[in-house]
Amino acid sequence: MHILLTGASGFIGQTLMQALQAQGHTVKPIARRYGYDFNQLTTADAWLPLLDSIDGVINSVGIIGQTRTQSFQVLHTQAPIALFKACEQLNIGKVIQISALGADSAARSAYHLSKRQTDDFLRASILNAAILRPSLVYGDKGDSTQLFKRLARLPIVGLLGKGDQIIRPVHINDLVATVIKALNTPPQPMTLDVVGRQEFAFRAWLQFLRRLQGITQPLRTFSVPIPLALAGAQLGQFASPLLHPDSIHMLLRGNSAEVQPLTAFLGREPLDWETLL
Numbered sequence: 299m300h301i302l303l304t305g306a307s308g309f310i311g312q313t314l315m316q317a318l319q320a321q322g323h324t325v326k327p328i329a330r331r332y333g334y335d336f337n338q339l340t341t342a343d344a345w346l347p348l349l350d351s352i353d354g355v356i357n358s359v360g361i362i363g364q365t366r367t368q369s370f371q372v373l374h375t376q377a378p379i380a381l382f383k384a385c386e387q388l389n390i391g392k393v394i395q396i397s398a399l400g401a402d403s404a405a406r407s408a409y410h411l412s413k414r415q416t417d418d419f420l421r422a423s424i425l426n427a428a429i430l431r432p433s434l435v436y437g438d439k440g441d442s443t444q445l446f447k448r449l450a451r452l453p454i455v456g457l458l459g460k461g462d463q464i465i466r467p468v469h470i471n472d473l474v475a476t477v478i479k480a481l482n483t484p485p486q487p488m489t490l491d492v493v494g495r496q497e498f499a500f501r502a503w504l505q506f507l508r509r510l511q512g513i514t515q516p517l518r519t520f521s522v523p524i525p526l527a528l529a530g531a532q533l534g535q536f537a538s539p540l541l542h543p544d545s546i547h548m549l550l551r552g553n554s555a556e557v558q559p560l561t562a563f564l565g566r567e568p569l570d571w572e573t574l575l
């Protein structure tokens with residue numbers, strides 16, 4: 299197939315591009331690195347020329363925090379909806395949207411709400427789109443993986459409250475396998491949470507990443523009161539878009555879902571984390 303892949307220069311996009319090419323697909327990459335900016339692609343007309351002779355579309359553009367030039371509304375909603383409207387006009391047979399776990403009816407953060415708006419558009423459209431909602435994605439090329447690995451190496455780490463927020467990280471290979479499977483099965487409208495085999499409390503996840511890096515002494519932690527963390531994030535957001543109170547709320551909400559639907563779709567369980575050790 300000839301596939302248009304947005305976010306092709308990102309962690310997930312790069313890994314997907316290699317896997318798609320290894321499967322014999324050709325890929326048209328879209329990202330600023332390839333000369334395409336979502337800020338300029340907010341109408342279906344802007345997308346139509348890029349979709350010439352494309353059989354499948356995968357949208358993997360996303361940001362975790364907003365800046366003056368990068369907004370959730372444009373990057374997660376306006377430009378993707380314009381892309382999918384163009385897909386409708388051309389009757390593109392395969393459409394896959396990389397959304398995020400939590401972009402559901404309980405969503406409250408601007409990040410999740412902007413993703414859900416696009417997912418809702420797709421669910422109502424004529425496209426038989428596969429909407430994949432990954433939890434935290436683990437992979438050595440991932441920024442969050444590198445950040446958490448660095449945190450896990452520290453002699454002592456401050457955790458939100460008791461660090462008992464529940465997460466269910468998924469390995470990048472399981473996400474890629476899900477995308478490939480969705481491409482290779484007859485199109486059917488689907489919203490699938492893409493989560494890992496095991497749940498971890500955030501504290502236990504850092505402990506796992508510590509063991510993964512060969513550090514045997516247990517992680518030492520101290521508790522950061524949640525109101526203090528929220529106040530810090532209120533100020534910190536001016537230094538980094540990541541340090542936003544929304545990020546704290548997202549972590550507090552947890553990041554987990556049932557794994558059984560993914561197991562049924564893949565025909566196997568997701569990767570067992572112990573194998574990484």
Ligand SMILES: NC(=O)c1ccc[n+]([C@@H]2O[C@H](COP(=O)([O-])OP(=O)(O)OC[C@H]3O[C@@H](n4cnc5c(N)ncnc54)[C@H](OP(=O)(O)O)[C@@H]3O)[C@@H](O)[C@H]2O)c1
Nearest residue numbers: 305306307308309310329330331335336359360398434435
């Ligand atoms: N990583 C995770 O744990 C995780 C979990 C759940 C959901 N997701 C979702 O998965 C998707 C991919 O995430 P990722 O981890 O691969 O993120 P990433 O490494 O930060 O990659 C983001 C991609 O978006 C592109 N991009 C950003 N701004 C753009 C713009 N204005 N115009 C065009 N392209 C733009 C970037 O390319 P340029 O910088 O070259 O433009 C890059 O290719 C996102 O939608 C994210 O929300 C990720």
